[in-house]
Amino acid sequence: MEKERLCQIYRTMKKIRLFEKKAGQLFAEGKIPGFIHVSIGQESVATGVCMQLRQDDYVLTSHRGHGHMIAKGADSRPMMAEIFGKADGYCQGRGGSMHIADSDIGVLGANGIVGGGIPISNGAAFSAQYRGTDQVAVCFFGDGASNQGTFHESLNLAALWRLPVIFVCENNRWAEFTSQEDSACIEDISMRARGYGVPGETVDGLDVFSVMTAAGEAIKRARAGEGPTLLEVKTYRWHGHYEGDPQKYRRAEELERARSHDPIEFFRSHVLKEKLLEEKDMEKIEEEVERELDEAVAYAEKSPVPEFDKEPEKVYA
Amino acid sequence: MAVTRYMEALNQALVSEMERDPSVFIAGEDVASGGVFAVTQGILEKFGGKRIRNTPISESALIGLGIGAALTGLRPVVEIMFMDFMACCMDQIVNQAAKMKYMFGGKMSVPMVVRTPAGAGLGAGPQHSQCLEVLFAHIPGLKVVMPSTPYDAKGLMISSIRDDNPVLFVENKMLYRVKGEVPEESYAIPIGKADVKRTGKDITIVATSHMVGTALKAAAELEKEGVDAEIIDPRTISPLDKGAILESVEKTGRLLVVHEAVRNFGFGAEVAAIVSEEGFDFLDAPIMRIGAPFMPVPFSKPAEDRYIPSVGEIVSGVKRTLNV
Numbered sequence: 001m002e003k004e005r006l007c008q009i010y011r012t013m014k015k016i017r018l019f020e021k022k023a024g025q026l027f028a029e030g031k032i033p034g035f036i037h038v039s040i041g042q043e044s045v046a047t048g049v050c051m052q053l054r055q056d057d058y059v060l061t062s063h064r065g066h067g068h069m070i071a072k073g074a075d076s077r078p079m080m081a082e083i084f085g086k087a088d089g090y091c092q093g094r095g096g097s098m099h100i101a102d103s104d105i106g107v108l109g110a111n112g113i114v115g116g117g118i119p120i121s122n123g124a125a126f127s128a129q130y131r132g133t134d135q136v137a138v139c140f141f142g143d144g145a146s147n148q149g150t151f152h153e154s155l156n157l158a159a160l161w162r163l164p165v166i167f168v169c170e171n172n173r174w175a176e177f178t179s180q181e182d183s184a185c186i187e188d189i190s191m192r193a194r195g196y197g198v199p200g201e202t203v204d205g206l207d208v209f210s211v212m213t214a215a216g217e218a219i220k221r222a223r224a225g226e227g228p229t230l231l232e233v234k235t236y237r238w239h240g241h242y243e244g245d246p247q248k249y250r251r252a253e254e255l256e257r258a259r260s261h262d263p264i265e266f267f268r269s270h271v272l273k274e275k276l277l278e279e280k281d282m283e284k285i286e287e288e289v290e291r292e293l294d295e296a297v298a299y300a301e302k303s304p305v306p307e308f309d310k311e312p313e314k315v316y317a
Numbered sequence: 318m319a320v321t322r323y324m325e326a327l328n329q330a331l332v333s334e335m336e337r338d339p340s341v342f343i344a345g346e347d348v349a350s351g352g353v354f355a356v357t358q359g360i361l362e363k364f365g366g367k368r369i370r371n372t373p374i375s376e377s378a379l380i381g382l383g384i385g386a387a388l389t390g391l392r393p394v395v396e397i398m399f400m401d402f403m404a405c406c407m408d409q410i411v412n413q414a415a416k417m418k419y420m421f422g423g424k425m426s427v428p429m430v431v432r433t434p435a436g437a438g439l440g441a442g443p444q445h446s447q448c449l450e451v452l453f454a455h456i457p458g459l460k461v462v463m464p465s466t467p468y469d470a471k472g473l474m475i476s477s478i479r480d481d482n483p484v485l486f487v488e489n490k491m492l493y494r495v496k497g498e499v500p501e502e503s504y505a506i507p508i509g510k511a512d513v514k515r516t517g518k519d520i521t522i523v524a525t526s527h528m529v530g531t532a533l534k535a536a537a538e539l540e541k542e543g544v545d546a547e548i549i550d551p552r553t554i555s556p557l558d559k560g561a562i563l564e565s566v567e568k569t570g571r572l573l574v575v576h577e578a579v580r581n582f583g584f585g586a587e588v589a590a591i592v593s594e595e596g597f598d599f600l601d602a603p604i605m606r607i608g609a610p611f612m613p614v615p616f617s618k619p620a621e622d623r624y625i626p627s628v629g630e631i632v633s634g635v636k637r638t639l640n641v
Contacts, residue, residue: 119377150381157375
């Protein structure tokens with residue numbers, strides 16, 4: 001892989017982590033209203049999949065969607081401003097963290113409803129098929145969403161119509177406060193693909209390269225008209241369901257074990273060992289990302305709050 | 318002008334929009350086979366399987382399909398086979414389609430029509446006969462259209478397909494075979510504009526969908542007794558042409574609202590509230606509402622007949638309001 005592409009992988013994963021860290025800190029300081037769900041520990045999924053997408057491909061994401069926005073090419077400034085609820089945010093402060101979107105980069109929406117985006121990704125994929133383009137749609141959702149009816153309805157329809165869609169199940173082991181073991185009787189969610197006549201694969205999210213490989217194959221099949229794939233990435237949610245979650249439901253050892261399997265550290269040691277990148281390459285990226293995010297926070301803080309008076313007029317097209 | 322059935326008028330609207338705009342497609346359960354009420358008959362033969370698609374019985378997947386397609390440049394017309402089944406896809410309609418324009422900052426819109434047959438009268442029982450339009454009229458971001466004549470059905474379907482918002486298009490099953498004059502050419506009726514179906518001076522009857530015909534029959538009875546009723550058909554309940562209602566009540570001084578849906582928390586309550594707030598001084602008598610009783614639609618034919626608001630109920634309601 002070219003050095004430039006490796007740098008892009010590192011930059012994206014690092015940007016997601018630092019964005020989430022900053023968002024978490026700002027939330028704790030009371031600067032971000034409502035509640036936020038961060039994806040620390042899961043950076044390889046958004047990065048590995050979106051590295052294989054084009055700008056005109058579609059992405060639908062979940063309530064834990066900051067990483068997918070960043071990986072699809074979002075500008076950190078309107079992203080941060082949106083999370084702050086400010087007028088310069090991607091959605092002018094009307095959506096916030098759980099409902100962030102930008103059609104210019106193909107993100108058709110994060111979603112406050114677990115499993116809510118899955119049927120919509122079929123629609124975007126159908127649209128590409130109907131218009132005769134080779135665009136694909138990717139839907140990111142968690143293990144929890146795989147127990148929603150929308151998941152099952154959508155996999156069946158996508159298989160039937162051979163829609164160019166990749167269902168990416170980001171299995172972080174926890175559906176809000178309930179473990180995967182307490183939510184379903186299966187270990188690998190990808191096995192559900194067989195029930196719908198769809199290829200299903202499980203990959204280890206520790207290694208961004210294996211995510212990229214699996215996503216690349218699924219995307220290639222989708223572009224070639226060979227239909228959908230269910231790609232399950234085993235990962236782990238380092239933080240609580242939401243920032244400030246006391247997490248009484250999980251044991252500390254479990255979290256410790258997960259933290260020792262850090263996808264960013266894994267990438268770092270791999271590229272150093274293989275002499276693909278040098279320390280200084282990555283340090284430079286870290287500095288640039290830090291600077292970019294500091295600017296994003298300053299931008300968000302400076303941005304005005306939206307005026308309510310005209311808001312009721314903005315509901316209809 | 319050709320005399321055409323309501324269902325054929327809808328079919329004409331679908332065909333003319335599909336001819337005009339290649340981004341229009343139809344999806345739904347059994348639609349390519351013509352649909353259970355035959356509204357989409359002949360469309361598969363005319364346009365081929367790309368433009369009209371049968372889906373599995375998966376209402377959430379169906380509405381989601383429409384939303385995703387609408388967000389990315391298409392104009393879907395999806396059919397929910399019976400309005401009762403809308404309950405299976407409420408999230409996609411209420412939390413997704415309705416909110417996207419606003420929630421995502423105005424850059425995206427969902428130009429989708431959801432067609433659905435509603436209402437009692439076919440002996441279809443409690444889960445295939447409801448009128449649930451107010452559930453959707455209560456949701457900002459949706460438009461709710463419910464034409465009462467073949468002419469209005471065609472013109473409003475054309476406008477609904479061209480509209481950039483999600484539109485719920487409610488077709489009362491008892492209207493499908495009703496005949497009326499319909500121009501062969503394409504025409505659009507603006508969404509949000511009421512129609513005076515009968516002019517009169519003694520009382521305003523605001524009636525929706527199938528109840529417009531029932532109200533017209535009641536008005537004919539009342540005429541024999543010297544009562545001249547004006548009938549306003551809002552045609553779309555969201556947005557609602559409240560100006561037309563207030564203007565009529567200003568003239569007549571009396572108001573009766575009639576709809577097939579249950580009376581409680583209904584469209585009648587909304588109209589009564591608007592007139593109380595904005596036209597109280599016009600009123601010479603209390604406002605009256607007529608709707609179905611607060612119960613599921615019964616299966617047994619005599620019971621179902623009693624359930625649906627009748628000509629007699631409207632006549633006696635009007636008399637009570639007029640104190641005659």
